[in-house]
Amino acid sequence: MALHIGFPRALIYYTHFPFWQAYFNRLGIEIVTSPLTTKAILDDGAREAVADACIPIKLYHGHVLTLKDKVDAIFIPRMVRTNKRATFCPKFLGLPDMVRATLAHLPPIIDLQVDAGRGLWGLWPTCRGLAELLGCSLWRAWSAYREGRHHQHAYQKLLLAGYLPLQAMAKLRGEAVEAPAREPGALKLAVLGYPYQVYDQYISLDIIGKLKKMGVNVWTMEMVHPARLYRLSSRLPKRLFWHFSNLVLGATYHYLQQGNIDGIIHVTAFGCGPDAMVDKIMELDIRKLSRGQLPFMSVSIDEQTGDAGITTRLEAFVDMLHQRRGNR
Amino acid sequence: MKKVSFAHMGYSYLGFKQLVEDMGFEAVVPPSPSPATLDRGVTYAPEYACIPFKMVLGTYLEVLERGAEMIITSGGVGPCRAGLYGMMHERILRNLGFNFEIFIFDPPLTGLWPFFIKLRRILKAAGLSWLAFVDVVRRAWAKLKLLDELEQLATSIRPYELKRGETTRTFHSCLKIVDQARTLQELAAAREECRQLLQNIPRDTGRRPLKVGIVGEIYVLLEPFMNLEIEKTLGEMGVVTHRSIYLTQYTATDVLARGAQDVRQLAHPYLNQFVGGHGQNSVGETILYARNGFDGVIQLSPFTCIPEIVAKSILPRVSRDLGIPILSLTIDEQTGRAGVETRLEAFVDLLRQRREQMEARSNAALLPGY
Numbered sequence: 001m002a003l004h005i006g007f008p009r010a011l012i013y014y015t016h017f018p019f020w021q022a023y024f025n026r027l028g029i030e031i032v033t034s035p036l037t038t039k040a041i042l043d044d045g046a047r048e049a050v051a052d053a054c055i056p057i058k059l060y061h062g063h064v065l066t067l068k069d070k071v072d073a074i075f076i077p078r079m080v081r082t083n084k085r086a087t088f089c090p091k092f093l094g095l096p097d098m099v100r101a102t103l104a105h106l107p108p109i110i111d112l113q114v115d116a117g118r119g120l121w122g123l124w125p126t127c128r129g130l131a132e133l134l135g136c137s138l139w140r141a142w143s144a145y146r147e148g149r150h151h152q153h154a155y156q157k158l159l160l161a162g163y164l165p166l167q168a169m170a171k172l173r174g175e176a177v178e179a180p181a182r183e184p185g186a187l188k189l190a191v192l193g194y195p196y197q198v199y200d201q202y203i204s205l206d207i208i209g210k211l212k213k214m215g216v217n218v219w220t221m222e223m224v225h226p227a228r229l230y231r232l233s234s235r236l237p238k239r240l241f242w243h244f245s246n247l248v249l250g251a252t253y254h255y256l257q258q259g260n261i262d263g264i265i266h267v268t269a270f271g272c273g274p275d276a277m278v279d280k281i282m283e284l285d286i287r288k289l290s291r292g293q294l295p296f297m298s299v300s301i302d303e304q305t306g307d308a309g310i311t312t313r314l315e316a317f318v319d320m321l322h323q324r325r326g327n328r
Numbered sequence: 329m330k331k332v333s334f335a336h337m338g339y340s341y342l343g344f345k346q347l348v349e350d351m352g353f354e355a356v357v358p359p360s361p362s363p364a365t366l367d368r369g370v371t372y373a374p375e376y377a378c379i380p381f382k383m384v385l386g387t388y389l390e391v392l393e394r395g396a397e398m399i400i401t402s403g404g405v406g407p408c409r410a411g412l413y414g415m416m417h418e419r420i421l422r423n424l425g426f427n428f429e430i431f432i433f434d435p436p437l438t439g440l441w442p443f444f445i446k447l448r449r450i451l452k453a454a455g456l457s458w459l460a461f462v463d464v465v466r467r468a469w470a471k472l473k474l475l476d477e478l479e480q481l482a483t484s485i486r487p488y489e490l491k492r493g494e495t496t497r498t499f500h501s502c503l504k505i506v507d508q509a510r511t512l513q514e515l516a517a518a519r520e521e522c523r524q525l526l527q528n529i530p531r532d533t534g535r536r537p538l539k540v541g542i543v544g545e546i547y548v549l550l551e552p553f554m555n556l557e558i559e560k561t562l563g564e565m566g567v568v569t570h571r572s573i574y575l576t577q578y579t580a581t582d583v584l585a586r587g588a589q590d591v592r593q594l595a596h597p598y599l600n601q602f603v604g605g606h607g608q609n610s611v612g613e614t615i616l617y618a619r620n621g622f623d624g625v626i627q628l629s630p631f632t633c634i635p636e637i638v639a640k641s642i643l644p645r646v647s648r649d650l651g652i653p654i655l656s657l658t659i660d661e662q663t664g665r666a667g668v669e670t671r672l673e674a675f676v677d678l679l680r681q682r683r684e685q686m687e688a689r690s691n692a693a694l695l696p697g698y
Contacts (some may be wrong), residue, residue: 049641050637050640050641051640052631052632052637052640052658053637075656079603087406087407088407089407089634090407090408090603090604090605090607090635090638091634091637091638093407093601093602093603093604094603094607094641095598095636097598097599097600097601098638098642100643100645101598101641101642101645102641102644102645113601119671121446129391150567180471229345234413237415238403238411238412238415240412241405241406241409241411241412241604242406242407259679262626265507269676270375270376271376271631271632273376273409273632273633273634274377274630274634275376276375276376276377276378276381276409276411277374277377277409277416278375279378280374280375280416281416283421284419284420302497326420
């Protein structure tokens with residue numbers, strides 16, 4: 001029987017899953033993802049994880065729990081760097097250790113380090129380590145690595161074309177997905193935030209879906225090339241230390257420069273360390289660079305946040321934007 | 329003369345005050361942190377910034393209003409947020425309409441050249457030669473070392489004092505003596521005098537105090553106002569505390585060198601990755617305290633501190649494996665003194681009972697042949 005490896009549907013799932021799925025599948029290993037987030041998963045995670053952690057970390061613990069008895073091993077890579085310029089948030093750096101110390105009776109955890117900032121080889125050193133661990137030949141690992149990169153490129157391309165991550169993954173799997181459509185003349189909103197926060201439909205309370213229902217065209221940071229985001233984020237006198245934070249700030253500057261959007265919404269998690277900085281910089285810089293002309297709303301979410309509250313705030317924001325348009 | 333200020337961190341302000349004054353600036357000494365300072369910081373800081381950020385922002389607001397024109401502070405290399413605090417403070421304060429110069433020094437090992445350039449600009453403004461500067465730094469460093477030494481001595485004497493509160497009173501009069509001393513000779517004399525004063529405190533050496541290690545984030549460890557004077561409180565409950573971080577020791581190992589490798593090495597079985605700040609150190613030092621026969625460990629961390637959250641989720645496992653009780657205290661602007669004291673008392677009671685139980689069991693034995 002083929003080996004089954006679990007991949008929790010949280011955190012780096014939204015950015016790196018296509019690569020790892022293709023890589024493992026090519027090696028003849030089946031990838032088991034956890035189900036879509038439900039209240040039970042979040043509650044389980046919040047009960048087990050350390051109380052001060054942010055909601056995405058608690059959720060990750062919940063997803064690991066759902067996989068616990070179903071797989072032969074769980075893949076929790078230690079994400080350190082994916083480029084030379086920034087690391088991940090310390091909670092990503094310590095993630096495998098946190099999970100191991102907090103949850104009992106887990107299957108083996110594969111916690112190889114991803115530190116692509118060290119050499120020119122990107123994810124290959126991690127893949128080579130995995131191959132050694134799993135007893136595959138280097139040659140097979142290399143072709144699996146190539147396949148993974150291929151899939152990741154295809155995924156990136158779909159994201160840049162305007163697909164949302166879950167749709168893009170469905171399309172990669174060969175399912176029929178509607179091409180992203182933009183309604184001409186509708187409001188344009190940039191919804192920025194960490195992918196694991198914005199695209200998890202349960203913990204983001206489906207902000208993007210709600211906005212679409214209100215007839216708003218939504219733009220996100222995945223629709224801009226990461227290299228451009230990094231270039232723009234270096235406007236700060238000191239670059240932020242964290243990968244996703246740089247992307248969010250870069251996207252803020254990108255949409256500010258474009259000048260054709262009606263407002264920016266920042267989705268953040270209660271107690272998110274990096275976002276304490278990012279949110280303040282966004283607030284100050286959006287006001288300064290747009291001379292106070294661009295509406296900005298910051299939505300902070302925790303496990304107590306109610307659906308109705310978010311709907312009211314979004315409706316009020318969108319109404320306000322409609323009025324502004326009417327007045328101009 | 330330019331008015332220069334800096335952040336308040338424990339008793340180090342005496343050393344920095346001398347450094348700034350000897351360089352020929354006028355020092356605007358930051359006021360001791362108070363609830364009012366904190367409130368001002370909280371007003372303008374991001375909600376989820378950690379309490380050191382808010383406190384330092386409040387301090388800057390106060391010194392700027394008292395006329396400071398230049399602020400000297402430290403940077404950092406991440407991934408702890410503290411490395412960005414200089415930049416964030418500057419942006420928030422400028423946005424409020426303050427006009428000032430700020431010098432943010434990153435650790436020299438991460439970039440000797442920017443460090444050198446910044447230093448040269450400051451020296452130029454001060455009209456000081458490099459040679460004179462070396463002398464100034466040497467004296468300030470000696471003062472900082474002396475302050476750390478006296479604090480350590482006071483902490484080790486406090487649990488034995490006969491009259492409650494006397495050590496703290498004597499320590500504060502020592503601070504005044506140290507403040508007066510400026511040259512190396514005067515500092516040596518002050519050292520003798522203060523040591524004498526502290527040693528002469530009447531003590532009951534028959535006591536057997538509990539031993540508790542304190543680990544955690546540097547600012548809440550060093551600033552007595554932030555940790556609600558935890559060392560004094562515990563000391564007066566009759567507990568010997570050992571703090572894992574002192575400013576001069578930290579500067580020597582972590583700012584000017586590559587960090588305390590042996591402590592991080594100890595943490596490896598539990599946390600095999602540097603997570604910024606003192607996260608890995610907190611785990612390593614807890615293991616060290618457990619090995620050295622301490623009765624318990626207290627972890628202090630500011631609310632939302634990322635490295636300490638990582639450590640906090642790992643410490644229960646360390647506690648189970650090594651059999652050492654650990655109390656994690658998270659501190660934010662809502663933390664009240666009474667609440668913390670109650671928790672400390674409960675923790676100390678638990679440690680006492682545990683020790684009695686272990687001692688009672690230590691003379692249990694099986695008769696030969698069973």
